Amino acid sequence: MEENLELEPAEPITGLRMNRRDFLKSTGSGIFLYFTIGDLPFLQEEVQGPRRRPSLPTDFNAFLKIGEDGRVSCYTGKIEMGQGPITSLAQELAEELDVPLDAVEMVMGDTDLCPWDMGTFGSMTTRIFGPALRNAGAQARQVLLELASENLNVPVSNLTAEKGVVFDRTSNMRRVSYGQLTKGKRIERHLTKPAVTKKPSEFKVIGKPTLRRDAKAKVTGSAKYSGDIQLPGMVYARLLRPPAHGAKLLDVDLSEAKKVEGVQIIHEGDFIAVLHKYPDVAEMALSKIKAKFDKPASGINDSTIFDHLLKVAPEGRVVASGGDLKEGKRAATFIVKETYLDGYKAHAPMEPHTAVVNIEGGKATVWASTQTPFGAKDEVAKELGIKPENVRVIPPFVGGGFGGKSANLQVIEAARCAKLTGKPVQVAWSRREEFFYDTFRPAAVIKIESGTTEGGKISFWEYHVYFAGERGSAQFYDIPHHSTLAHNSSWVGAQGSHPFATGPWRAPGNNTNTFARECHIDVMAAKAGIDPLEFRRRNLADQKMNLVLQAAADKFGWKPAKAPSGRGYGVACGIDAGTYVAAIAEVEVDKSTGGVKVKRVVCAQDMGLVINPEGATIQMEGCITMGLGYALREDIRFKDGEILDLNFDTYEIPRFSWVPQIETVILDRKDDAPQGGGEPAIVVMGAVIGNAIYDAVGVRLNRMPMSPERIKEALKRG
Amino acid sequence: MEEKVQFKLNGKETAVTVDSDRMLLWVLRTDLGLTGTKYGCGISQCGACTVLVNNEAVRSCMTPVKDVRDKDVVTIEGLDGNGKLHPLQKAFMESDALQCGYCTPGMIMNAYALLRKNPHPSPADIVLEMEGNLCRCGAHKRIIQAIQKAAVEIGGGS
Ligand code: FES
Ligand code: FES
Numbered sequence: 001m002e003e004n005l006e007l008e009p010a011e012p013i014t015g016l017r018m019n020r021r022d023f024l025k026s027t028g029s030g031i032f033l034y035f036t037i038g039d040l041p042f043l044q045e046e047v048q049g050p051r052r053r054p055s056l057p058t059d060f061n062a063f064l065k066i067g068e069d070g071r072v073s074c075y076t077g078k079i080e081m082g083q084g085p086i087t088s089l090a091q092e093l094a095e096e097l098d099v100p101l102d103a104v105e106m107v108m109g110d111t112d113l114c115p116w117d118m119g120t121f122g123s124m125t126t127r128i129f130g131p132a133l134r135n136a137g138a139q140a141r142q143v144l145l146e147l148a149s150e151n152l153n154v155p156v157s158n159l160t161a162e163k164g165v166v167f168d169r170t171s172n173m174r175r176v177s178y179g180q181l182t183k184g185k186r187i188e189r190h191l192t193k194p195a196v197t198k199k200p201s202e203f204k205v206i207g208k209p210t211l212r213r214d215a216k217a218k219v220t221g222s223a224k225y226s227g228d229i230q231l232p233g234m235v236y237a238r239l240l241r242p243p244a245h246g247a248k249l250l251d252v253d254l255s256e257a258k259k260v261e262g263v264q265i266i267h268e269g270d271f272i273a274v275l276h277k278y279p280d281v282a283e284m285a286l287s288k289i290k291a292k293f294d295k296p297a298s299g300i301n302d303s304t305i306f307d308h309l310l311k312v313a314p315e316g317r318v319v320a321s322g323g324d325l326k327e328g329k330r331a332a333t334f335i336v337k338e339t340y341l342d343g344y345k346a347h348a349p350m351e352p353h354t355a356v357v358n359i360e361g362g363k364a365t366v367w368a369s370t371q372t373p374f375g376a377k378d379e380v381a382k383e384l385g386i387k388p389e390n391v392r393v394i395p396p397f398v399g400g401g402f403g404g405k406s407a408n409l410q411v412i413e414a415a416r417c418a419k420l421t422g423k424p425v426q427v428a429w430s431r432r433e434e435f436f437y438d439t440f441r442p443a444a445v446i447k448i449e450s451g452t453t454e455g456g457k458i459s460f461w462e463y464h465v466y467f468a469g470e471r472g473s474a475q476f477y478d479i480p481h482h483s484t485l486a487h488n489s490s491w492v493g494a495q496g497s498h499p500f501a502t503g504p505w506r507a508p509g510n511n512t513n514t515f516a517r518e519c520h521i522d523v524m525a526a527k528a529g530i531d532p533l534e535f536r537r538r539n540l541a542d543q544k545m546n547l548v549l550q551a552a553a554d555k556f557g558w559k560p561a562k563a564p565s566g567r568g569y570g571v572a573c574g575i576d577a578g579t580y581v582a583a584i585a586e587v588e589v590d591k592s593t594g595g596v597k598v599k600r601v602v603c604a605q606d607m608g609l610v611i612n613p614e615g616a617t618i619q620m621e622g623c624i625t626m627g628l629g630y631a632l633r634e635d636i637r638f639k640d641g642e643i644l645d646l647n648f649d650t651y652e653i654p655r656f657s658w659v660p661q662i663e664t665v666i667l668d669r670k671d672d673a674p675q676g677g678g679e680p681a682i683v684v685m686g687a688v689i690g691n692a693i694y695d696a697v698g699v700r701l702n703r704m705p706m707s708p709e710r711i712k713e714a715l716k717r718g
Numbered sequence: 719m720e721e722k723v724q725f726k727l728n729g730k731e732t733a734v735t736v737d738s739d740r741m742l743l744w745v746l747r748t749d750l751g752l753t754g755t756k757y758g759c760g761i762s763q764c765g766a767c768t769v770l771v772n773n774e775a776v777r778s779c780m781t782p783v784k785d786v787r788d789k790d791v792v793t794i795e796g797l798d799g800n801g802k803l804h805p806l807q808k809a810f811m812e813s814d815a816l817q818c819g820y821c822t823p824g825m826i827m828n829a830y831a832l833l834r835k836n837p838h839p840s841p842a843d844i845v846l847e848m849e850g851n852l853c854r855c856g857a858h859k860r861i862i863q864a865i866q867k868a869a870v871e872i873g874g875g876s
Contacts, residue, residue: 082818082855211814218819219807219826221754221794228753236748280744281737350758350766350820350854399756399820400854431759618814618860625856648763648852656845659858 030067030182031143033136034115035191062115062129064093064136066144070164070179072097072104074133077117077374078125079109080214081398081405083678084615085125087213091611092130095198095205096137097144098161099178101213109373109395119372121406121504126611126674127578138195147181200609200670207670209614214397224396226354227428229367234356234424235264236279237417238286240272241433245500245641247293256288266420273417279428300499301639305443306341312497313466316485320474328460328481332451336523340448340516341703342468342686344636345441345505345629346645348653351399352434353410357417358424363390368411371401376408380415402626403504407439432646439503440636442491444468446516450479456528458539463517467493469509472683475517476575478541499641506623507679510576511630511686515704518572518687522563522694531560532691533571544606549573549582551604551665556584563695568599570692572684577676579607583624583684585660587692594712596632596693598658603681604665608672620664620681627685628654635705725786727752728796738784743767745783746793754794754823758852765851768824769793775831794823797830806830809868810861817855825851829865837873841866 062076074093080086090104097104107113109120141161148166149156152174160169167175198206217223242249249270257274258265263285266273272289276282300308329335355368357380364384370376373393381388398405414427429437445466451459460481465473470486488494491508492501505511525535533553540546549571552558561567568589573582586600601624610616633652637644645651664681686704694700699714724733727750734749746752746769755778758766762777769778770792771785797804806826809815816822825848832839832847839847844862853861 082816084817211811212816214819215811215814215816216803218816218822219794219803219810220798221752221823223819224753225756225820227757228747230748230751230753278740278744278748280740348854350764350818350852351756352758397819400818402854428757431761431764614814618817618857621859622817622856625858626854647761648759649761653852653854654856654858655852656848656858656862659845659862662859 028068029184029186030065031140032063032065032186032188033140033191034063034188035132035136062117062133062136064133064140066097066140066178066182068179068183070099070103070177072099073107074104075107075114076129077109077111077114078129079120079371079373079395079398081120081371081401083125083619084212084612087210088126088611088615089130089133090213091205091208091210092134093137095203096134097141099164101205101210103164110392111373111377111394112392116374119375119406120401121371121403127676130611130674132191134197135195136191138197139189139191142195143187143189144178144181148176151176151181203670206609206611207613210612211614218397225351225399226356226367226369226396227351227426229356229396229426231356231358231424234426235275235277235421236282236426236428237273237275237414238279238282239413239427240286240289240291241436242293243642244293244295245643246296246298247641249291250294251292253290256290257285260285260288264421266417268420271416275417275421275425279426283430295640295642297640298499299640302343302635302637305343305499306445309443309467309497310445313487314494316464316487317470317489319470319484319486321483323460323481325460325462325481325483329451331453331459333454334527335449335451336520336527337449338447338520338523338702340446340519342444342512342515343704344443344502344638345634346435346438346636346651347402347404347505348434348438348651349400349402349404352429352431353405353437354426354428355408355411355414356424356426357411357414359384359418359422362386364392364415364418366391366393366411366415367396368393368408369398369405370395370408370411371398371403371405372408375406376411379408379412383412383415384419402506403508404438407501407503409437431648435646435651436643437501439501441505441508441511441630442467442469442493442498442502444512446512448516448520450520450524452524452528456530456535456538458524465513465516467497468512471508472510472513472574472576476542476545477521477539479539499638500643506626507576507683510574510679510683511627514572514574514683515686515690518574518684519690519700519702522570522687522691523700526563526694529562531562533558534560536571536573544580545573545575545582548580548604548606548667551667552582552584552602555604555663555665556602558584563691564698565695568692568696570688570690570695572687572691574680574683576680576683579605579675579677579680581605581680581684583681583688585688585692587689587696589693589696589711591697591715594708594710594715596689596706596708596711598628598660598689600661600663601688602663602665603684604667605680606667606669607675607677607680608669609674610666610677611674613666616666616677617664619678621662623679623681624662624685625654625659627682628658628689631686631689631704631706633705633707635707723783723787725788726790728792734783736783739782741779742769742781742783742786742791743778746778752793752795756820756823758821758824763850763852764821764824765828766821766824768827768851770827770831773831773834775828792827794827797826804830805871806833806864806868809864809871813860813864813867815860815864816857821851821853821855821857825853825861829868832865833869833872838869839865
């Protein structure tokens with residue numbers, strides 16, 4: 001632990017060209033608390049596992065500053081894309097430091113100002129970053145109390161802090177503000193051991209529903225997204241795109257495009273970009289390019305993809321196993337065997353991938369819609385052949401990510417154009433490009449064989465997941481003989497599997513896994529003639545899940561009946577990012593059209609300590625609404641590498657008329673560690689709707705989306 | 719064809735000399751620097767680019783500039799009066815009717831036109847009128863609440 005009480009003059013922060021070391025030097029006086037997530041022994045366990053990158057620097061991960069003005073600034077590499085950390089992280093700091101919420105400023109994702117961070121995904125902000133931040137805040141508060149004790153000549157034990165002021169409990173007259181305490185000092189601390197954080201009974205800010213802090217900028221149109229960055233001399237680049245993945249450019253004629261006034265054209269091999277000071281004029285010029293491509297015929301399309309995937313699937317990796325499947329089969333009174341399918345899904349954030357790159361004096365400044373600013377920084381450095389420290393990435397507001405903005409192709413394209421033209425360049429993908437280059441949620445196949453004994457107990461469970469990814473594949477029921485194998489553990493497939501790029505999609509893997517598992521549980525329940533909720537209870541030793549299911553059932557007013565009851569009720573549960581979630585839905589199926597109207601969804605969640613119940617509720621509502629899409633309509637159609645759904649006219653995402661009555665319950669678990677909140681509720685949406693459809697009309701859809709055509713077909717088959 | 723087009727923009731007389739077939743969205747965003755109006759699809763399918771033309775909600779991505787000649791155009795930047803937020807803006811904030819916020823300007827502009835036509839909309843009216851505005855974050859439920867709330871405030875005691 002270092003302490004430096006020397007006076008250091010505050011320098012103003014000027015220009016964009018400052019690296020972090022300079023920045024730290026220039027930050028003037030105040031109390032600085034640094035912390036490294038991977039180095040905090042009390043968080044080790046959670047950070048390790050497949051996500052921990054070997055390159056985690058020994059440098060700190062984040063820091064906070066309490067300045068002379070009493071304001072608290074938190075510098076973190078996490079980004080805000082709508083999921084709400086700009087509010088919830090500030091709440092955690094305000095709580096531990098006893099300052100008003102609006103005294104806390106969040107500086108997020110700027111790679112020059114903020115310490116390295118692997119990226120904003122995996123619901124890790126609240127689960128892993130949050131606790132570290134609270135500890136840092138608590139330790140900073142301790143430092144302030146010690147300073148105040150010296151300053152006021154009162155023992156720490158007599159001091160209380162409130163709204164950024166420390167006072168003597170015995171004589172309210174003796175008081176000193178944080179600003180006064182830090183004035184002219186520079187105190188640096190590294191968080192190395194747990195500090196004494198507030199107990200839930202002491203919470204004033206944590207757990208209090210708090211409105212978004214960025215809302216004003218967003219409702220007035222002043223919030224800047226990457227595409228809103230306009231620099232002097234900047235040009236917009238539109239790139240020539242192949243008609244299909246894997247297509248090769250054979251021949252190109254640029255002559256007509258060149259005639260458009262003010263355009264500049266880059267032509268380097270098959271990298272062809274049209275640049276203009278107006279994006280729409282660049283687009284118009286691009287449309288004048290005549291290009292011939294060779295389109296390979298792979299024969300793979302959205303109906304043959306499942307056979308193809310099974311053919312190329314690697315051996316399974318054991319995710320979980322126990323007992324002896326043979327024994328379980330012997331004990332079963334009946335066995336059910338099903339295959340579940342899920343097609344490719346687009347992320348389709350309303351803001352397409354966008355980036356602005358400006359290169360000046362060998363240094364690049366990048367504004368980008370990205371969930372991984374530090375990844376983008378390295379990628380740009382590589383593309384430009386400069387050192388990473390000469391690249392600064394600034395993520396403005398991000399217009400939705402859902403996992404899709406972990407990939408930064410648009411940033412590299414903008415960097416390349418900026419380098420070749422010597423001008424600041426903006427690359428803003430069109431909706432077509434967004435669909436074409438999306439890293440889709442992978443198509444996947446899941447095969448389950450299971451059996452049940454006389455008393456409705458599941459005796460065995462054999463589960464194979466192909467290509468969805470293994471998150472959410474391990475079942476949590478109390479099954480004596482079970483085996484879960486993941487054939488391709490990740491949402492990214494090996495060469496030769498997916499015909500285009502795939503990647504993480506909100507709660508990656510878990511949507512598909514939970515759909516299969518929870519539908520299959522219902523198949524068994526129906527076959528056993530037991531109410532699906534009761535069937536789950538009989539097979540759940542996990543009390544936590546039982547309580548979550550009960551909370552949903554109470555809110556819904558669940559009355560037991562075996563399915564199909566004709567009522568259109570469905571239930572499903574799952575675990576994601578440490579959070580337990582259960583949902584019950586009511587649907588209506590129009591037998592003549594196959595259309596499904598989801599009328600009501602009740603969703604209960606045990607997510608441990610909730611920092612901002614308002615934010616957590618919004619995330620649940622968002623998950624439920626977004627989840628309607630993949631369950632009922634969303635599916636990327638493609639043929640030989642050609643993406644057939646390239647805009648919202650054919651790729652349907654949820655609309656106002658789809659939205660059911662949504663009711664959410666968050667279990668009060670203040671004493672438990674906080675868990676993820678931005679993803680869990682979406683994982684149950686496929687199964688809860690599938691099970692409700694079965695309950696309504698007695699047909700099972702084993703393939704998502706459960707579109708009207710597929711439902712009609714299933715009804716015809718009976 | 720490059721020509722001068724005059725219109726009223728957020729209450730001010732404005733003139734641009736542009737190819738008048740260019741879409742209003744890009745002229746607003748790039749020529750005029752009003753970036754609150756967003757691009758989401760370019761084919762009138764998402765509503766992110768919604769602005770008011772003579773108090774009607776239009777999709778600026780498919781509205782050529784020449785179509786707004788001598789008309790009254792209002793963008794999200796022109797909705798608040800003298801720094802005072804419009805009741806819709808306030809209601810969106812108070813209902814937390816947004817997440818990433820990218821769809822928000824279009825939502826608010828569309829809702830503005832809706833309330834002008836129908837000051838006391840039912841939830842079903844709102845759903846019908848807002849159906850063409852997409853939100854990927856799933857803020858729909860709260861957007862409906864916010865519009866109802868704003869309707870009450872604008873309607874005053876009526
Ligand atoms: S951008 Fe105009 S409606 Fe989507
Ligand atoms: S708030 Fe993100 S698209 Fe609506």
